[in-house]
Amino acid sequence: MKKLLSLFILLLIFICSCNKNKKEKPKSNLISSQTNIIPFIPPLKYIRQAKEIDGLFRMVYRPDWRGAYGLIGQAYLYKLTKDKSYLDFVTKQNNILRLDNGEWVDDVAWVCQAILLWWDATGRKNSKWFKNVKKRYDRARKSGLLLHEEGYWTWYNYKKRWFFNPGKRFTNSLMNQMVVIACWIYEVTGEKKYLNDALLIWNGDKDYPGIEKRLYKGTGIWKGKPGRAAFGAELPFNGGGYLSVGSALYRVTKDEKYKKIVIDTAKYLLNPENDWVAEKYYYQKYVDGNGAFVNFLMDAYSTAPTKLATILFKCKKMLDHVWTNNKGKSIVTLHYTNDHGIRHGWNPEGGEDGFYPDEVGTTLAQAEALRAWGVVAYYEYIENY
Numbered sequence: 001m002k003k004l005l006s007l008f009i010l011l012l013i014f015i016c017s018c019n020k021n022k023k024e025k026p027k028s029n030l031i032s033s034q035t036n037i038i039p040f041i042p043p044l045k046y047i048r049q050a051k052e053i054d055g056l057f058r059m060v061y062r063p064d065w066r067g068a069y070g071l072i073g074q075a076y077l078y079k080l081t082k083d084k085s086y087l088d089f090v091t092k093q094n095n096i097l098r099l100d101n102g103e104w105v106d107d108v109a110w111v112c113q114a115i116l117l118w119w120d121a122t123g124r125k126n127s128k129w130f131k132n133v134k135k136r137y138d139r140a141r142k143s144g145l146l147l148h149e150e151g152y153w154t155w156y157n158y159k160k161r162w163f164f165n166p167g168k169r170f171t172n173s174l175m176n177q178m179v180v181i182a183c184w185i186y187e188v189t190g191e192k193k194y195l196n197d198a199l200l201i202w203n204g205d206k207d208y209p210g211i212e213k214r215l216y217k218g219t220g221i222w223k224g225k226p227g228r229a230a231f232g233a234e235l236p237f238n239g240g241g242y243l244s245v246g247s248a249l250y251r252v253t254k255d256e257k258y259k260k261i262v263i264d265t266a267k268y269l270l271n272p273e274n275d276w277v278a279e280k281y282y283y284q285k286y287v288d289g290n291g292a293f294v295n296f297l298m299d300a301y302s303t304a305p306t307k308l309a310t311i312l313f314k315c316k317k318m319l320d321h322v323w324t325n326n327k328g329k330s331i332v333t334l335h336y337t338n339d340h341g342i343r344h345g346w347n348p349e350g351g352e353d354g355f356y357p358d359e360v361g362t363t364l365a366q367a368e369a370l371r372a373w374g375v376v377a378y379y380e381y382i383e384n385y
Helices: 001-019 045-060 065-081 084-093 106-120 127-140 175-189 192-203 213-217 241-253 256-269 290-303 310-323 363-384
Strands: 216-218
Touching: 045 065, 045 310, 045 363, 065 084, 065 106, 065 290, 065 363, 106 127, 106 175, 127 175, 175 192, 175 241, 192 213, 192 241, 213 216, 241 256, 241 290, 256 290, 290 310, 290 363, 310 363
Parallel strands: none
Antiparallel strands: none
């Protein structure tokens, strides 16, 4: 009996010891800024799809404003997953600081936005990246393209050898994405001149109005001069570009005026009764650049996630529509399943106006898609995990 009792006690000690040394199963969580351990990320479909889109993007990448669109998407994916391959792409394989500014003012804005988002995603530690953005903005500002040539303050584009109208300046909401960059710089440096630039564009001064008085008609409605989406229309996204601008101004000023206009604009644009988006899947019916449109909408969502709670759902519907080729009923190819090339325009009937809407898997089209999938994957994770 004594031997049996001794064996039983030893067995109990062994079991207790095993339980004590047993490691607790790690919990799923986002990466901490103080650790290098890559977190477990649930296999959400938008993260998987974004990675597949990214494969072709890397093959067609160009270091210009087109490529910058895709780098915006990669920045969101890196911030979410800490997948080192994204970081290597903008540091070892390609130097993000070598992005070309292009010829148009909005090209500068997209390049600056890509660098800023990567600077933010990597902990705001790389001062060279931020200084590079500031230098690009300052150079554009000194070029004299923040003007009131048409009676209101706005950023203009100028192309000396524009083939059908030499020397003409023109503007649209995309040029004023420079306001977003000015807000970033002010937020970081506290230098008032950048905030003053941003406010001048939106509010004007005692002599000339800004874009609110000139283009905004209230209740989410923006009206500007007509024209082809890529060549002369003041509002190629029907005011959608100002979702990002208004969100940036609200972030740095906390003025509820900007937030209200952002909310009203987003609701107006995403209401199919107003004939801008399709009824079931919410893609733009008339123009290309749906990746940018999704990005604008998600900027609005980040500003007012409660009042704009349906935006994430509607953006996911857009992505699902493209990925399934409108559930197999699309007349034009929206998604090639062999290499995951994505079409620049998302209307399954085709016929959109704009900048090469029929392209599939080119730098422009693939980068726009990566931008959309990246930002949606990021907010989808934040929302659900």
